[in-house]
Amino acid sequence: MTIRNRFPAIHWFLYEDIPYRNEPQRARRRLSELIGRGWAVEPFPVELPAMYKAKAVDAYQSQFRGLGYKDGLPILQQQEKYWRLHSKPEMQ
DSSP states (O other): OHHHHHOTTSOEEEEEOTTGGGOHHHHHHHHHHHHHTTEEEEEOOOOOOHHHHHHHHHTTGGGHHHHTOSSSHHHHTSOOEEEEEEEHHHHO
């Protein structure tokens, strides 16, 4: 967050990554913490062709076992979540 304050012209985004995506309460708690510190977050829809995600997942096959998966299929079936981060004055 310190860096974000130094570059106010840059648009900042948050991403809910695996394995945290499998723990929705964890992401909600973190978003609440940010809001409590004076930040505002808004959902930011991102839709890319499925082949992009398949290529990215394929590049990280070594992580499947650590995530508890035999292959990348469960990852491909999960929807990513992104948010845009704002300081509250920007939202007014």
